[in-house]
Every structure is written in structure tokens, then in C-alpha cells.
Amino acid sequence: GENVEQHPSTLSVQEGDSAVIKCTYSDSASNYFPWYKQELGKRPQLIIDIRSNVGEKKDQRIAVTLNKTAKHFSLHITETQPEDSAVYFCAAGNQAGTALIFGKGTTLSVSS
Amino acid sequence: GAGVSQSPRYKVTKRGQDVALRCDPISGHVSLYWYRQALGQGPEFLTYFNYEAQQDKSGLPNDRFSAERPEGSISTLTIQRTEQRDSAMYRCASSRDRGGTDTQYFGPGTRLTVL
Numbered sequence: 056g057e058n059v060e061q062h063p064s065t066l067s068v069q070e071g072d073s074a075v076i077k078c079t080y081s082d083s084a085s086n087y088f089p090w091y092k093q094e095l096g097k098r099p100q101l102i103i104d105i106r107s108n109v110g111e112k113k114d115q116r117i118a119v120t121l122n123k124t125a126k127h128f129s130l131h132i133t134e135t136q137p138e139d140s141a142v143y144f145c146a147a148g149n150q151a152g153t154a155l156i157f158g159k160g161t162t163l164s165v166s167s
Numbered sequence: 168g169a170g171v172s173q174s175p176r177y178k179v180t181k182r183g184q185d186v187a188l189r190c191d192p193i194s195g196h197v198s199l200y201w202y203r204q205a206l207g208q209g210p211e212f213l214t215y216f217n218y219e220a221q222q223d224k225s226g227l228p229n230d231r232f233s234a235e236r237p238e239g240s241i242s243t244l245t246i247q248r249t250e251q252r253d254s255a256m257y258r259c260a261s262s263r264d265r266g267g268t269d270t271q272y273f274g275p276g277t278r279l280t281v282l
Contacts, residue, residue, distance in 0.1 A: 061209075087268035098258065098273040099210065106268065144209045148267035153223060154200050155271060157209030 057082040059147050061158025070167045074135050078145035078158050079127040085147040088121060088128045089155070094141045102143075103130070135165045169193070171261050171274035179280045180249055188244045188277045192261030199242050200260045200271060201234055210258055210273075216242060217265040249281045 058081040068074050078088075089104035105112045105119045105128065112119050116135075121128040132139055142162050146155040172191040180186050192199050198217050202210035212226040218239040227233070231249075236242040246253055256278050260271040 089270070091273075098275050100273070101270055104270065142207075146209070150266050150268055153267050154202075154212040154215050154226070155210075155267065156212065160207070160209050 057156040059156050059158045065162045067164045074132045076130045076161045080147040084149045087148040090130050091144045092141045137165050137167050140165045173274040173277050177278045185247045190242045190259035196261035197265045198262045202258045204256045251281050254281045
């Protein structure tokens, strides 16, 4: 089955810096890669996703890149702000309809 | 519109008791997923439904866990003879379309504590 590895587990940056979180997956059939942000005590919320027919997607300060050959994808947050502090989860899914497989999460701390 | 809701939000039970956790998906959503999330970890898949049909239950830890979605809307996750190791946050999610590539919207979760 699918296995998703996520690094780093914790990340501390200064406000205004960039943050990068990386994930690798094992199942070449995976073709959907969402990223969720979970604030303390809240539910996971989708912030961006990418499908395997594109290599990069951007939404304001957030971008995701995908390298299907290497089976890895990354989340990039630019100009970080304190409100970006949260746990971020990557996940992998596929058209066959099995549920998402999540990484273990990255705790991002942005200090002002 | 209303998002995914779950009830109860908190459940404390004694070891050996049965519990039933309810999930109300977004209206009209075809697929419904159950996950378990340990503190500081990502959601771990348990089972999922397309309409009323259970598609995959490979993530259920053992036969004390079962789920149903009889009318293709509300779902119930039942844990029989609860054990302390069952303590966790149980979350459900729903997606508009079937298939694993549609956005999943998560509910607030049910925090289960087994004493």
C-alpha cells in the first residue's frame, strides 16, 4: 500500500522567511496530492492540492511542486506570517478511490 | 452551507462499553471517510463509503470496529467492548464525488476517551 513520508517534523522560521515542507510517496498510482493545515484544536483544512498532470501550482503565498519521477512533492510558503503557524499534513490519493494516506505532519512555528 | 458535523464532540466511556460515533456529511456528498487521529499525528484511514456501500474497511483495526451508512448520508462508527488503546480523535470527512482525488472536507471530530 501507499506510504507517505514527511519532513521535517518541526520547522521554525522568522516572519517573512520562506518555509519548505517535503513529502515522498511510494505508490506510483497516486495522482492527487493535497496539503492540509491544522491549527491547534481545529479540524484539518485543505490549503492547496495538486494533481499529477501538472508540476506546480501556486495560490498567493503558497505553492506546491510535484516530481512524479522522483515521487516527491513539496509545499512552499513565502513571506511567512505568525498566523501560518500550525501543523501541516501532506497526503496522497489516487483515482481508484482509496482514502488519502497522510504524512505524519510538520509543526511550523513562525516567530515575529 | 453547513459543513461536516460529528456527534458527540466528546465521549468518555469505561473500558468494555460500546460507543457509537455519528457523522453528518455535507449534503449531497457521495463519499464519506472515517479516520482516526492520534495527538500529533496525521489522520489514519479506517474505512470509507460511496453512497451506502462500504468500499474499503481495510483500515479498521479489528473486528470490534464497524461502520455503516445505511441511507447514503449519515454514518455511524461503532466500537464494541472499548479498550484504552481506542482513545483517540475520530474524524470523518466527505467529498462531493467518489474516487480518491476529490477534495475531502473534515468534520470537527469526536474525542473518545476510554477509562
